Amino acid sequence: MALDPPHRIASADRIAPAGPKAAGAPRRRPASFSIGHVTGIDIRVHVTFFLIVALFAFATWSTGIVGGMVWLVIIFACIVVHELAHSLVARRRGAVVHEIVLLPIGGVSKLEHLPESPADEFAIAIVGPLASFGLAGFGALVALGLGVSLWPVDLATGSLLARLVWFNLLIGGFNLLPAFPMDGGRVLRSLLERHYDLEDATRIAARTGRAFAIGLAVVGILVDVWLVFIAVFVYFGATAEEQATIVHVRLRGVQLADVMLLDPTLIAPTMSVPELRALARRDPQRVFPVVGPGGYQGMVDATTAGVADAVGPVAAVARAVPVIAASSNLEEIAIPSVVGSSTAAVAVIDAGRVVGLLRIEDVEHLLTDISQAAAHPTRTQATPAARPTRSRQ
Ligand SMILES: [Zn+2]
Numbered sequence: 386m387a388l389d390p391p392h393r394i395a396s397a398d399r400i401a402p403a404g405p406k407a408a409g410a411p412r413r414r415p416a417s418f419s420i421g422h423v424t425g426i427d428i429r430v431h432v433t434f435f436l437i438v439a440l441f442a443f444a445t446w447s448t449g450i451v452g453g454m455v456w457l458v459i460i461f462a463c464i465v466v467h468e469l470a471h472s473l474v475a476r477r478r479g480a481v482v483h484e485i486v487l488l489p490i491g492g493v494s495k496l497e498h499l500p501e502s503p504a505d506e507f508a509i510a511i512v513g514p515l516a517s518f519g520l521a522g523f524g525a526l527v528a529l530g531l532g533v534s535l536w537p538v539d540l541a542t543g544s545l546l547a548r549l550v551w552f553n554l555l556i557g558g559f560n561l562l563p564a565f566p567m568d569g570g571r572v573l574r575s576l577l578e579r580h581y582d583l584e585d586a587t588r589i590a591a592r593t594g595r596a597f598a599i600g601l602a603v604v605g606i607l608v609d610v611w612l613v614f615i616a617v618f619v620y621f622g623a624t625a626e627e628q629a630t631i632v633h634v635r636l637r638g639v640q641l642a643d644v645m646l647l648d649p650t651l652i653a654p655t656m657s658v659p660e661l662r663a664l665a666r667r668d669p670q671r672v673f674p675v676v677g678p679g680g681y682q683g684m685v686d687a688t689t690a691g692v693a694d695a696v697g698p699v700a701a702v703a704r705a706v707p708v709i710a711a712s713s714n715l716e717e718i719a720i721p722s723v724v725g726s727s728t729a730a731v732a733v734i735d736a737g738r739v740v741g742l743l744r745i746e747d748v749e750h751l752l753t754d755i756s757q758a759a760a761h762p763t764r765t766q767a768t769p770a771a772r773p774t775r776s777r778q
Pocket of ligand 1: 471513514560
């Protein structure tokens, strides 16, 4: 099939958890802008999308730029339909759908509380390719009715209707390949989960994806270099999915109390900043919850610039940082709170009392330990992650 690069670039998609990033990186809003809402789902276009617009304009400059742009709009409408299918089924099964972002490499559905049962994963993954096949079937019926020929396959200069049919067949088929990060990888994992736990099923599916990518790269070297690019995307996508899933699985076995600093040093709002500096020299805690008669008031970081020169009470330099409840889920609540916080630690509250401190370095150590354990799959350690916590005497 004669394909020009943009079709292939646009043919992959991902279902990305929008919840806390297991990698611990602060969540930043992607450089994208909204082009509208469908059933409350924000459809956004990433700024790099303009690269594709420019590429298309360049490629179709001589043959008809208007037709080229119309085809580009159709391509991305087809990808939106594919992503919406994922999102709507996910929502019906309990996920919170934030947005769909269109990237040059395809679409990404940002979901939270993604249901994790194999049946849910199967349904959410399979419906995207099915939607693409449905569009292809619909286009084929219209073509049949109008007497438009679908043959020969030509995604560059064929009729728009024929291109729509073949493009959707291509997207549906490509995404069904049994390799992460394609939908077919998720379908494969959900089927493997009948016999394996999530971690093992993920490892097998990721290995399958990498083996497939290597095969694809070999074919690509012989046939078409674009296949090599796709192979690289699949190879690293499989590994990224494997790592993210294993971190997620292992985080489930760790509680907030396992990671936080227990009984941290608290300071009174009336303490002077020079006293705080003296305290910070002998206490490695660095960030201190300020607790007055009425309870928690905020956090003060002894290493920030304002503290270095100030002389008044610490209340004047404390920051109003939200607290986390001791019962909070580590992955979904606690880690995002500290990662998104303006201070390097967040106070943990139980019954109105500060009982702990979750520091960014605790989270980083935990995630590093888990990632290293995930990279060396020895299943002897059931929960390798929990770092010993320091308890104050
Ligand atoms: Zn998909």
